[in-house]
Amino acid sequence: MQNISGIRPGKRMGFAWGPGDILVYETQNKASGCAFIHVVRKDEDIYSPILRKLFNESHHIFVGLQTIKDDLPSKSKKPQFVSISRNYRSVIRACMEELQQAAVSANDTDMATQYGNQVSILLAIELIWNLCEVLFIDAAPAGSLLLHLLDWVRLHKSDVDEKAKGVLQSDSPAEHRDYWDVVCVLSYVLQGRLEDTRKMLMKQAMLQPAAKSMYKLMDSLLSKMPFYNPGGTQTLTEFDVKWRNWHEEVDRYLKDNSFASNQHLEVICKILLGDEDVLLEHKELLSTWYYFLITRLLYCHPTVKPTELHYYAQSSMMMFLDSGVPEPLDSILLAAFEFDIHQVIKDCSIALNNWWFVAHLTDLLDHCKLLQSHNLHFGSNLREFLLLEYASGLFTHHSLWQCAVDYFDHCPEFGRVYLELQIERVPLDTERKALKVLRICEERQMSEQVRSICKIMAMRAVRNNRLGSALSWSIRAKDAAFATLISERFLQDYCAKGTFSDLDLIDNLGSTMLLSDRLTFLGKYREFHKLYGEKCFSDAAKLLLSLMTAKIAPQSFWMTLLTDALPLLEQKEVIFSAEQTYELMYCLEDSWTFLFHSFNTNQTQFDEDVEVTKVEMLRLALARNLASAIGSQD
């Protein structure tokens, strides 16, 4: 529970859920009210710069995993999956190291504790992931199973080597106070590192020449302990026999008091026999029940089968934690030893505040075909549900939304729908961002979203008077209606100012002219002006006429076109032929009818008069031209 800074204590709060945050405000209470809305973020992790690397790197691995082809049999894919699992874990470790360094060098104690917390969470995550890799993905059979579990424990108990270094570097290692701790119990024997044990014992042996034979005996026992070799020719049964023989030999030597005079060596001997009471005496060095479990298995039952694990795990946990209440991590690990994948995932989802871990782990396990189709009540399976949750959380991040897109792509049932809804809400501050979002939509044939985004950008451009940009957005969306709107703007500008703005655009329309009729007209109209400017009067005249007769020009514009024809009519030489003049007259009458009908009460008398005068002038000019044209024909 936390107080929200900014809201006065004791005040009532109202709130609304968002995709990853909550909006909170103080409720109004008679006179007082607050003008602020507070955004409370649930997931701090995606905003941490170091953890962000985790999200990016794992995204890369995730995409690589999805591209592994399905047609190969799963046996040959196992090494690939194991290597991918290792990649994920190495990413977690790299992040942990960086966080560790940051925690050490942080000036602010709050930051240091925050980093420290993140490190411990990552440690736990990596521990769980590693165990899942050993048990589920690598799925080693009896014999190798124990070896892998030994590696697992050794990896997560690395302070042992540091202590050993401290001891070895002292002047007289055998007399160092940590010596027996290091040798006798903690790392070496408990971790089954017998070579290192023997080396350390030799140092002690040199100090006590009287007990030489006892040390020699211990050394030989240690050297003879059999370890299973998965690549070798020995079968599991043969190994088991050999191990039992060795076990009996050690038992004999203990029973006939060969080590009675040296307490430490006797403890080592008892550990080699897997004496649980002695192991439990060294709880401090073991520090966790799962370490205890592995050591116990190593010295009691090295040929343990995967199906037998849960029994030993439960009993180890109960023996070790006599205070009773297991922590969340403990129950997760226990569920893993029981091969209850769903329980692991469920417990992790509850314990962690971020879907990252469960989403990626479940996805990997699903690829290994380890998850039974466990249909949830709204139809999608567990993997998809978790990925969707994770990706939705990512999408709320101002920057990581691009990674989320790939996750949605690989959710076959609901991914596309989620993406369609989310992508429209990405804020488009710059053209470059809009282009990237558009590319995402176009690649997935989300035409609705393409149209909507282009329209937003085009409207913005029009508002800022960037007609060229607006046109390029309409072209991208193939939006004829908007292109028409832009052309209308240009034409309005022309009518108002008498010249075209943005000639660079209109002169170079090229084939985009065909996008909309109005645009075509604009292009052709500009062409007319160019021809007139170049004094190609007959071509200009033909073009002008065709604009009206081919109905390219909108009716409302005909009057302007006819007015443009005036200078051509007034020329000394006859430009319009008789035929053309007849057509012009027809157009004029048509236009006048249209104009007359469009007169409404808003037109002032003055405007009406102006129009009438224009028409009169045109009629006169046309008549004169007709006369000249007929006259010149003869």
Place this chain on the structure above:
Amino acid sequence: MESAKYVSQKVSKARWRPVSSSFLQQPEIFATGSWDNEENKISIWSVGNYENSGLEDGFEGDPQLICENKHDGDVLGLQFLDQERIVTASSTGAVTIFRHHHNSQTISVSQQWVKAHHYPCDNAPCTAVVCSSPEIITVGEDGRIIVLRADQDCMAQVIENADSSTIHAVTYLRTTEILTVNSIGQIKLWDLRQQSNSASQILSLSGDRVPLYCIDRHPNQQHIVATGGQDGMLCMWDVRQGSMPSSLMEAHSAEMWEVHFHPTNPDHLFTCSEDGSLLHWETSSHSDMPSFLQGNRNSSVTSRSAMALAGGNQSLISAWLNGDSSKSRLETTHMLPSQTLSVNSLDVLGQCLVCGTDGEAIFINKQVPV
């Protein structure tokens, strides 16, 4: 093979600091700008030459962050003005000069034009910046071209409404002439001496008006220009001859963001794109001389020559203008190990290549085969 350095920010621009003296020296310092962050940054990194002999094939130690500074808005353009100063173009419309203090290894704002690019009632992003000390030229979504001088607060020259659409990139053609590309697929040539509001020359591709996003001029032969745009096609233009491109080559499957000729070895060209690939183009003009080196050549691209060049001595015509035809061979190589998110920016100097991606990673290759 490069390895990625994850930097927790989407990298929009990456540039090597120019090496001062001999050309034998490899660049060691580069700057990056971020985008789409709540707080964007400009950062300076160092890739020292470590003595580790065990590293093969271009893989070097991680780049180390030297210093960084907050940047208001996305970094849409970044150039080194000189050894100490960097100019950036921001999505808020501001143009900023940052100074890197070598002694204290810090970076600070040295000069800023806050609303260089703007609309009547809004900010307009400044999309690109190019400089030739002390002159700085910027272009933006507002269609303006602005000429600035470092150390002078007023704007030396402003071409209002130079373009009715967004100008995406700018480059120098000659000391007083620049080329800009825009959203309607046009290259415009501007002569700054003339102080006019319209371009001296307009070149464009007939047919679809595909927006162009990047442009670069051949270092030695100043009439040759390469552009890339929305359709991922690499176009080669000869600005002296006509208004059409000389050759078109299919390069990428999505927008091409940057194109760079290698500054000292212009037979090599580099392009990067939204589709997550970075291509290295190599041309050789004599078909009887195989000049290929080792390397993972996996694709030669198809291309079309838009038109045959009329007249002129064939051997003098650059191999670039011929594109991939019988007269010259063109080879392309993918430079990144695997598919990534969009590669936004690249820079190449000497044998060193740096690029930044939307996957928040920087790739460096110090043994580019040029």
